[in-house]
Each structure stands twice: as C-alpha cells, then as structure tokens.
Amino acid sequence: MKEHIAVTRHDHVATVVIDRPPHNHVNAALIGALADIFEECDRDDDIRAIVLATEGKVFCGGADLTGDRPLADESGESETPALYRHAVRLFAAKKPVIVAVQGAAVGAGLGLALVGDFRVAAPEARFAANFVTLGFHAGFGITHSLPRVVGQQHASLMLLTGRRVKAEDALRYGLVDEIAPLADLRATAQRLAAEIAANAPLAVEATRATLRADLAEAIRRRTDHERAEQDRLMKTQDFREGIRAVGERRAGRFVRG
Template sequence: MTVEFRRDAAVAVLTLRNPPHNHLGLGTISELGDAFDSADRDPDIRAILLRSEGRVFCAGADLVNANPVAEPLPPGARSPFYVAAARLFGVATPVVAAVQGAAVGAGLGLALVADFRVATPEARFVANFVALGLHPGFGISAVLERVIGRQRAAMMLLTGRRIRGEEAERWGLVDQLVPPDRLDETALALAREIAAGAPLAVASTRRTLRGDLRALIEAATDHELAEQARLMRTEDFAEGVRAVSERRPGRFVGR
C-alpha cells in the first residue's frame, strides 16, 4: 500500500508513501481514488488533508521506468490512468493539499485536485511537459488556468518553468505559505476549519464553485492522451526523456 488513511476527528488524513519521489502509477492513483471514495461515503468525514512523506510532494508519473500512459489502447478507449485521474477530481469531500517540495507533471495535477494548497517556500510547481517533448496531461491543460488564469498557465505550460513557493502564492497557486515545521499543522487547521462548517451548505457551495469539473477533466484527458500518443512516437520525446533523466537541456530537432 502506498496511501495511508487515518482519521483526525472529522478530517481524513491521506498520506502518499511511495519513496523516494512519490511517483504516481496506476496502482497508487487507484489507491488514492479508493481513499477519496471512503471519505466520501463516511458522513462523519467533512474534509480531506492530502499530504506526502519525504522531501518531494509528488514527482509525477515515472516516464522513464513505468510510463502509465504509454500502453497502446484500442480505438476510442480511455487511458486507465486518466480515468483514475478524473475520479480524483470528482471527489465530493473538500480537499486541502500540504505541499512540502516538488509537485511536478502529474504531481502538479494531483495538487490541483485539491480545493486549497498550503505550501512551504521550498515547494516548487512544475509543468515540465515541453521539456519532455510531450503535451501536458492529467487534465492540467484545462484546470491550471482555472486557478491562476490563462496567461500564467500558458507561461508555465509553454516554458516548463519552475514556480517556487513565494511566486506560487503571488499567483494564487498556493493559498497559504508557511515554514516547513508548520506545514502539517497549518494545512490540518484549514481542513478542520472547513469541516466545522455546516456540511450540507459546504457541499452545496462547493458543487456550485467546482461545477462539473470531473466531466471537464475527462474531456481534457481524452484530448491530452491523443496528443501524447502522437508525440511519444517522435524523436524529440525520446530525447526529452533522456535529457530529463540525465539532468541536462534537451537537444530537440522538431521531429
């Protein structure tokens, strides 16, 4: 098991434990979905705190060793990994994420599942898909601009730039910025504050604010997967994966 579930009164505390980088594979993301479903079914749970162990919040999918979207699919089939991602966005219980380090690629997508993000100055948010020669995935192409606006989303997606904690707070990607030793207590306090509200009113208001987010993510990931499947056949993608694993700039040729 890579996801720990524990209760703190009316808050479900979910901890991602997949060291050292907390990569997301189909197994881990399915465990997270099961944990979200358990929280949704429990009337005594009114908020979720999503956190992870170690120095990295989530380094995304392991594209080098276990790319979860690389398997060929029959025409019209949906990626099981992206079906699982859309399931996370469909969670009915409010979610607070505690981000202590890198949230990269699908890890950024996981942070965007949450209603609120509490982070440390050392946190960094990265949509590094173009550095891999790849189209964004995990619904990020649709949901990121809802949080930080179209121009800032374009800046992240077209440059692959790292956005550190202070800048992320200025952009609205982070709601509270705190020192590392206060991260868990601050994020838990916010989850408890949400849980203290009238549950029917909180649920009703949240449904209005999020709209049909799950359907948006499903449509976005269908398009993202088609673009990723095309780009994964290119020389640039192979070079991008090598370059990222070797920690060097990519030498792209446009084919």
C-alpha cells in the same frame, strides 16, 4: 497500492498520506487506490474535509517516464487511460480537499496538487508543468485545471516554458493559498481543513458542488484530448531526446521530429 497510502482521522478531518519513495511517482494503481479512499470518505458522514499529503522531500515527481516503455503496465500496454479515469474520479470527490506540498510537485504531481480546493506549501515547494521540456504534451487534466486556478496567462507561462515556480511566486499566482514552515506544514493544512469542517457539512458540500460544477466532466474531456496528443508525441524523436536530456541534466537538442 493501498499499502502506500495511510489514512488517519481527527475531528471530522481525514488526513491521507502517500508514501511511495523516493519520488512518490504516480501510476494508475496508485491513483486508483487514492480515488477509492476519497470515495470512502465521501460515504463517511463523519468526514467533512480531507488533507492530502505525501512523505519525503518530494511531494510528487509525476509519472515515472524512465525505461523503454514509459507509462506502460506490466503487460506493456499503456496505462494512461486508466490513470486518467481515476484522475477524473479524484476531481469528482464530494468532500473539500486541502493539499500540503512540501517539495517538488512536477508534471502529474502538479496535476495531483490541483485536485485540491486549496494548497498549503512550504517555502521549499516548487511547482512545474515540465512536459514541453520532455517533448511531451501536458496531462492529468492540467490544461484545464491549471488555468482554472491561476488564470490563462500564468498557466501559459508555466506550460510553455516548463519552468519551476517557487512557493512565493505560486502564492502570487494563486496556485498556493498559504505558505507555512516545513515543520508546521501538515498542521497548517489540517487547521484549514478543520476550519472548513466546523461549518454545516451539507451547506459546504452544496456550495463546493456549485463552485466546481461540471469540473470532473471537463477534466474527462480534456484528458481524452491530452492522451491523444501524448500518444502522438511519445512516438517522436524529440520525446526520446527530452527524456534523455532531463535524465542527463542538460538542455534538450530538439529537431522537430
């Protein structure tokens, strides 16, 4: 999956760009490759901050839940355990991460955006934890990472309604730190990264480690629980109906079964 990720470097900032059209869907291989790159950046003393961005209109449409065996690898086995192991690796990275969100960040795509310390968004950005719309339990550690950023009440609102949150509302929630015009989005994220990188790197890393103390371990514990609930709910009629309803752009007709 590294062929879908490009890395450039300038003035102590690494810009990591995912390009997996059309929706930049995540899977275990892609998140594993991204975690490898983050760990390579950790080992490079010349890199002091990371900008994470994607190509196209959609930041990340989450996992691809279409087909007869969603979230299964080529052998038919669930790839969710590997996906979440690699997600924990992202949260464990040592360098500050600024995420540039140009469009929809949905489901696991929202989870990916929450890996960052900061998020810069275009006005076109939308954020959605739409799992309940699909008859599904939230994953990617979102039940921990989202309340940590926006507070319990805003997180509950997003997780229990599945609604899409506009960029200006996300700014009010604290989910977004800055809104920038689409044409200037990546440059704005890079300027924030450069502002961080201009400081003493050991002090930045130590302060960040204190601020994020035990975060990766908390994500590991939470994804263990999320995966168990996802496995249970994927067997229900409501999950199958939720996938159909979203694909057909209609409200789900759920039966609690």
